[in-house]
Amino acid sequence: xxxxxxxxxxxxxxxxxxxxxxxxxxxxxxxxxxxxxxxxxxxxxxxxxxxxxxxxxxxxxxxxxxxxxxxxxxxxxxxxxxxxxxxxxxxxxxxxxxxxxxxxxxxxxxxxxxxxxxxxxxxxxxxxxxxxxxxxxxxxxxxxxxxxxxxxxxxxxxxxxxxxxxxxxxxxxxxxxxxxxxxxxxxxxxxxxxxxxxxxxxxxxxxxxxxxxxxxxxxxxxxxxxxxxxxxxxxxxxxxxxxxxxxxxxxxxxxxxxxxxxxxxxxxxxxxxxxxxxxxxxxxxxxxxxxxxxxxxxxxxxxxxxxxxxxxxxxxxxxxxxxxxxxxxxxxxxxxxxxxxxxxxxxxxxxxxxxxxxxxxxxxxxxxxxxxxxxxxxxxxxxxxxxxxxxxxxxxxxxxxxxxxxxxxxxxxxxxxxxxxxxxxxxxxxxxxxxxxxxxxxxxxxxxxxxxxxxxxxxxxxxxxxxxxxxxxxxxxxxxxxxxxxxxxx
Numbered sequence: 171x172x173x174x175x176x177x178x179x180x181x182x183x184x185x186x187x188x189x190x191x192x193x194x195x196x197x198x199x200x201x202x203x204x205x206x207x208x209x210x211x212x213x214x215x216x217x218x219x220x221x222x223x224x225x226x227x228x229x230x231x232x233x234x235x236x237x238x239x240x241x242x243x244x245x246x247x248x249x250x251x252x253x254x255x256x257x258x259x260x261x262x263x264x265x266x267x268x269x270x271x272x273x274x275x276x277x278x279x280x281x282x283x284x285x286x287x288x289x290x291x292x293x294x295x296x297x298x299x300x301x302x303x304x305x306x307x308x309x310x311x312x313x314x315x316x317x318x319x320x321x322x323x324x325x326x327x328x329x330x331x332x333x334x335x336x337x338x339x340x341x342x343x344x345x346x347x348x349x350x351x352x353x354x355x356x357x358x359x360x361x362x363x364x365x366x367x368x369x370x371x372x373x374x375x376x377x378x379x380x381x382x383x384x385x386x387x388x389x390x391x392x393x394x395x396x397x398x399x400x401x402x403x404x405x406x407x408x409x410x411x412x413x414x415x416x417x418x419x420x421x422x423x424x425x426x427x428x429x430x431x432x433x434x435x436x437x438x439x440x441x442x443x444x445x446x447x448x449x450x451x452x453x454x455x456x457x458x459x460x461x462x463x464x465x466x467x468x469x470x471x472x473x474x475x476x477x478x479x480x481x482x483x484x485x486x487x488x489x490x491x492x493x494x495x496x497x498x499x500x501x502x503x504x505x506x507x508x509x510x511x512x513x514x515x516x517x518x519x520x521x522x523x524x525x526x527x528x529x530x531x532x533x534x535x536x537x538x539x540x541x542x543x544x545x546x547x548x549x550x551x552x553x554x555x556x557x558x559x560x561x562x563x564x565x566x567x568x569x570x571x572x573x574x575x576x577x578x579x580x581x582x583x584x585x586x587x588x589x590x591x592x593x594x595x596x597x598x599x600x601x602x603x604x605x606x607x608x609x610x611x612x613x614x615x616x617x618x619x620x621x622x623x624x625x626x627x628x629x630x631x632x633x634x635x636x637x638x639x640x641x642x643x644x645x646x647x648x649x650x651x652x653x654x655x656x657x658x659x660x
Contacts, residue, residue: 183216184356186397188217190368191368198265199266202265205230206232206264206265207266207268209232211234211235211236212233212235212248217270218231229249233250236254256308263317265314267317267318270323275299297332300326302323303336306336315374318370319370319371320369328424329578341416341417343374348368348369349390349426352367352393353397383413385413388410388416390411391407391409406648415430419577428572432649442590442592442593443589443592443594451586452549453479453546461497461511464494465478465495475498477496477497478539480495480543483535484530485527489562489624490612491620501513522558523551524536524552524562526548526550527584528547528584528585529583531575534566535565556606561594562613565592567631569636571656573593
């Protein structure tokens with residue numbers, strides 16, 4: 171059972187993380203005589219404690235919490251603490267807002283569900299996706315121009331398409347000083363497996379400041395191993411780049427420590443994979459247990475009535491795998507009976523193509539044999555077989571995986587829309603034929619032996635696509651290291 175704190179989306183912040191954030195704040199207010207500071211969700215008071223410990227007068231610190239017990243517990247040391255729902259706070263003018271706001275999505279939060287109509291109106295500019303995003307938006311209404319926000323939040327805002335409006339708001343209203351991806355196990359002491367980022371923003375609004383925002387140099391720090399790396403992160407994990415790159419990205423994606431050669435390729439390649447392929451999602455049964463069967467569970471005399479069904483591959487399913495699932499060949503009848511049974515891209519059914527994984531950290535693509543049906547994962551179909559095997563190889567390359575997972579979507583789901591956004595380059599005939607030859611060979615070998623070792627062929631595929639996409643030698647190890655240890659680096 172969740173504690174009240176966890177139910178509200180609160181997680182106790184480790185002390186070294188708090189100190190790193192407090193030092194950011196102290197640097198910003200060094201020349202302000204009487205700074206006005208707010209912790210909008212004071213909780214256990216750790217941010218306030220460290221501010222006071224480092225010399226901030228308690229009379230400079232305002233603190234809110236929605237929990238009366240929390241406020242009463244802290245009243246003896248904080249004269250300006252208030253029982254307050256920050257999302258309902260009156261306008262004020264703070265020099266700094268610091269803290270760890272609650273993390274709860276609209277699907278999880280009873281608060282959002284109970285106040286949905288008000289929140290949808292109040293936060294129409296960014297959408298009602300998660301409490302932490304609403305806290306950031308509200309903080310910008312409370313900050314002075316030039317004021318600093320330093321929050322530790324879930325990192326879902328970086329690339330998730332549902333946060334597009336939120337990212338646009340940040341780009342239009344702030345100088346992004348730093349995005350630091352905190353250690354992956356930072357909140358494991360609270361039994362929470364949540365990926366977080368420390369976000370440091372300076373309020374900078376108005377059309378007249380647009381050039382300043384676009385030319386602002388951001389400090390982007392890749393996923394750190396532990397808190398001891400905060401003050402001296404490895405050089406290969408730190409990137410400095412202009413905020414304008416974020417502005418140019420489709421959906422305003424926020425990348426972290428991605429080589430600019432990859433960003434330029436993503437932005438400047440005219441063709442996308444969706445321009446040269448068909449397909450996408452297929453059949454959503456709405457109830458897999460009702461419609462799908464394992465091949466081994468179907469009596470031999472009924473096997474001819476069932477069709478292979480590809481629904482989602484995995485890390486070990488690259489190039490080719492035989493799906494264990496079957497769907498009845500009379501699949502169209504249930505589609506007219508059950509409202510939640512949906513069939514898309516029917517013109518691609520039973521065609522030879524490519525089927526991709528959709529869930530999980532890893533991404534892979536496999537050959538889709540003729541005569542099969544497919545689910546809601548990404549499934550692509552090409553004009554000819556050479557294109558099929560060339561694109562299959564590209565999707566299994568480190569470069570494609572890197573763009574999908576480090577640039578387009580850092581969450582655990584890759585849909586057809588993301589796959590179709592990949593940049594597509596048609597190489598010269600000789601190079602393409604070499605890629606196609608290797609791709610066909612790997613599919614043939616995997617058909618014979620699922621455990622066929624293809625590591626050395628993978629390296630050749632990766633090298634060929636680095637050359638096709640003109641990725642410099644010095645940037646290739648960054649991509650390889652990410653793809654070989656994706657779980658730790660996302």
